Amino acid sequence: MLRWIVWRDLMLAWRRRSDMLSTVFFFVIVVSLFPLGIGPELQLLRSIAPGVVWVAALLASMLSLGRLFANDYQDGTLEQLLLTPQPLYLVVAGKVLAHWIIAEVPLVLIAPLVGVQFDLSRETLWVLFVSLLVGTPILSLIGAVGAALTLGLRGGGVLISILILPLYIPALIFGAGAVEASIIGMTPAPHLYLLGAFAIVSLLFAPWAASAALRISLE
Amino acid sequence: MRGDRRLFSGLDFSLSSGTFVQLTGPNGSGKTSLLRILCGLSAPAEGKVYWESADIRSLGEDYFAAVTYLGHRPGVKDELSAFENLRISNALNGVEVSRDDALNALERMGLAGRESLPARFLSEGQRRRVALARLLVCNTRLWLLDEVMTSLDKGAVGLVRSLIEEHLNRGGIAIVATHQELELSAGVNQRLELTT
Numbered sequence: 001m002l003r004w005i006v007w008r009d010l011m012l013a014w015r016r017r018s019d020m021l022s023t024v025f026f027f028v029i030v031v032s033l034f035p036l037g038i039g040p041e042l043q044l045l046r047s048i049a050p051g052v053v054w055v056a057a058l059l060a061s062m063l064s065l066g067r068l069f070a071n072d073y074q075d076g077t078l079e080q081l082l083l084t085p086q087p088l089y090l091v092v093a094g095k096v097l098a099h100w101i102i103a104e105v106p107l108v109l110i111a112p113l114v115g116v117q118f119d120l121s122r123e124t125l126w127v128l129f130v131s132l133l134v135g136t137p138i139l140s141l142i143g144a145v146g147a148a149l150t151l152g153l154r155g156g157g158v159l160i161s162i163l164i165l166p167l168y169i170p171a172l173i174f175g176a177g178a179v180e181a182s183i184i185g186m187t188p189a190p191h192l193y194l195l196g197a198f199a200i201v202s203l204l205f206a207p208w209a210a211s212a213a214l215r216i217s218l219e
Numbered sequence: 220m221r222g223d224r225r226l227f228s229g230l231d232f233s234l235s236s237g238t239f240v241q242l243t244g245p246n247g248s249g250k251t252s253l254l255r256i257l258c259g260l261s262a263p264a265e266g267k268v269y270w271e272s273a274d275i276r277s278l279g280e281d282y283f284a285a286v287t288y289l290g291h292r293p294g295v296k297d298e299l300s301a302f303e304n305l306r307i308s309n310a311l312n313g314v315e316v317s318r319d320d321a322l323n324a325l326e327r328m329g330l331a332g333r334e335s336l337p338a339r340f341l342s343e344g345q346r347r348r349v350a351l352a353r354l355l356v357c358n359t360r361l362w363l364l365d366e367v368m369t370s371l372d373k374g375a376v377g378l379v380r381s382l383i384e385e386h387l388n389r390g391g392i393a394i395v396a397t398h399q400e401l402e403l404s405a406g407v408n409q410r411l412e413l414t415t
Contacts, residue, residue: 015298075293075294219262
């Protein structure tokens with residue numbers, strides 16, 4: 001069941017590759033604008049790198065979240081998903097997993113490459129990669145709650161940002177904190193552990209909250 | 220209740236196996252709202268829906284396993300082919316359909332040769348047929364069909380009628396909201412007319 005929903009969403013995303021690519025391009029361009037705008041001041045670039053990359057990842061995931069349920073809502077397949085004989089939070093968890101693979105994993109993979117522009121050491125790039133790998137599931141999970149709540153509303157795109165971005169702050173602080181710690185030569189482990197704990201908590205609560213919100217939105 | 224308006228009240232009926240209910244009424248009289256309450260998508264403002272003498276709210280997913288609801292919007296994905304649409308929607312409902320069964324169902328719905336075409340190339344009526352093909356492969360007992368005859372040609376309407384007749388002969392129940400007269404030769408025919 002979970003397998004089918006993930007497979008379905010991955011196949012749909014593959015047939016609409018342009019949507020997926022636009023998120024990645026947005027991320028790459030936003031991150032690249034900073035070194036171009038600031039110029040070759042290596043010390044400054046190194047110190048802003050963690051925040052810039054993480055903020056760009058948050059904004060890029062905002063772009064794709066609007067589509068998480070909206071497409072299924074428009075063609076009526078979401079109603080059918082609500083009426084499947086499985087717990088709804090499993091359906092939501094499947095869709096969130098697919099969203100993470102489609103929209104977040106490409107960012108995680110490309111982040112070390114764009115990080116090179118900020119003169120980060122190899123070790124720090126590695127920490128950047130791990131922090132995004134642990135942190136991006138939080139973005140998909142919490143984002144799903146916002147996407148479910150704003151489903152079918154006019155101007156839902158702006159509303160979802162207002163609703164969800166504040167909830168991303170802990171992920172931003174600990175994610176960027178891990179990279180910062182690595183830059184100044186400290187161990188990033190405590191930040192990563194906290195980030196992991198936050199991911200587990202959102203995994204427990206977000207699918208459940210999102211499915212409750214979906215039932216309300218479709219009533 | 221929809222907004223502040225009371226659509227219907229004092230509605231009380233029970234249906235046994237092999238019953239067909241034609242739900243009629245002018246636009247806005249609450250046909251869709253009633254069907255959505257019956258399938259569990261919406262909660263009634265007052266009252267309860269029982270399935271085999273248990274409240275559907277407490278049955279939850281077990282109830283969904285016994286019901287097929289087809290709404291206004293066909294629930295067909297543009298990017299997927301007719302065949303993929305049918306197989307995936309059934310797999311999500313816990314019924315894995317074999318390749319041959321799915322192809323046979325699509326053939327019976329008059330979609331032979333178009334199984335692997337993405338649904339966005341199909342006409343409105345053909346997409347409706349893809350959605351209706353689900354009725355051939357699901358094994359649910361209660362069918363709730365909301366205006367499924369829109370944009371179907373005469374042949375397809377006849378096909379839907381024979382599908383419902385077969386379903387009633389198997390002991391199923393069907394509630395169909397429609398503006399067209401539908402006379403069935405099987406089961407117990409009933410009519411529920413909503414007024415504004």
